[in-house]
Amino acid sequence: WLRRTTHYLFIVVVAANSTLLTINAGDYIFYTDWAWTSFVVFSISQSTMLVVGAIYYTLFTGVPGTATYYATIMTIYTWVAKGAWFALGYPYDFIVVPVWIPSAMLLDLSYWATRRNKHAAILIGGTLVGMSLPVFNMINLLLVKDPLEMAFKYPRPTLPPYMTPIEPQVGKFYNSPVALGAGAGAVLSVPIAALGAKLNTW
Numbered sequence: 001w002l003r004r005t006t007h008y009l010f011i012v013v014v015a016a017n018s019t020l021l022t023i024n025a026g027d028y029i030f031y032t033d034w035a036w037t038s039f040v041v042f043s044i045s046q047s048t049m050l051v052v053g054a055i056y057y058t059l060f061t062g063v064p065g066t067a068t069y070y071a072t073i074m075t076i077y078t079w080v081a082k083g084a085w086f087a088l089g090y091p092y093d094f095i096v097v098p099v100w101i102p103s104a105m106l107l108d109l110s111y112w113a114t115r116r117n118k119h120a121a122i123l124i125g126g127t128l129v130g131m132s133l134p135v136f137n138m139i140n141l142l143l144v145k146d147p148l149e150m151a152f153k154y155p156r157p158t159l160p161p162y163m164t165p166i167e168p169q170v171g172k173f174y175n176s177p178v179a180l181g182a183g184a185g186a187v188l189s190v191p192i193a194a195l196g197a198k199l200n201t202w
Contacts, residue, residue, distance in 0.1 A: 010060075010061070011069075014057050014066070014069065014070065014073075015073045017053070018053050018057075018070040018073050018074065019073060019074060019077050021049050021052070021053045022046065022049050022050070022053070022074050025045035025046060025048065025049040026038075026041045026042065026044075026045035026046070027041050027042045027045070027046075028042070028046065028074070028078070028098070029078055029081060029095060029096075029097075029098065030042070030095065030096035030097075030098060030137075030140075030141060031094065031095060031156060032093060032094050032095070032096065032144060032150045032154075033094075033150065033154070033156060035096060035141050035144070036141065039134075039137065039138070039141065042098065042137065043133060043134040043137065046098065046100070046133060047103070047129050047130045047133045047134070050067070050070070050071065050100060050103060050104060050107070050129055050133065051107065051122070051125065051126045051129050051130075053070055054066055054067030054070050054071075054104060054107055054108075054125075055067075055107075055118070055121060055122055055125070055126075057070065058108075058111055058121065059118055062116065064108045064109075064111050064112040064116070065108055066108070067104040067105070067107040067108045067111075067125075068101060068104045068105050068108050070104060071100035071101045071103070071104035071105075072101060072104075074098075074100050075097065075098075075100055075101060078095070078097045078098065079097055081095065082094075082095040082097055090154050091150060091154065093144055093145060093150065094150060094154055096140060096141060096144055097140075098137055098140065099133070099136040099137050099140050100133070102132065102136055103128070103129045103132045103133040103136065104129070106125065106128040106129065106132055107121070107125035107126075107128065107129050108125075109125075110124040110125035110128060111125060
């Protein structure tokens, strides 16, 4: 009875700690209005935290499925966050749920395939997670429809001023004398420079 209770308690601890580790690592979620900007931070922080947290708990438990369990907890947590924003009136695609599970499965597979060798799991599994997690999430973000349009229509109230998207003033810029002068100068500078070089040779 005590052993079983300790086992279940440890599962709860893994769930809580994995969530805290991943959230505190940086951007753990893709908001459409800032998705591609946070992609690099996300890739570095989340691949690192996935490997660190999963290896830590895997070596304690000795169970190869710990990383996948870890990733599943975060996926569920993110879907809850997505549902909360959707309930506030934001569109369904306003939050893109990151892809953790396939990378975590590769980490578990490397641990199992190397006969539970912790050093091989860290090196091989860590490399697989570091390479696969950005690729999976890049494909994931490419499938989002009109992220810029959504960013302008649904700015987050919690967004700092320097991160608030500004709609480009394309028409106003192209109709200004400054823009026309700069464009004409750039176009004319090439033949004028070529003519000057030719005259110099004479």
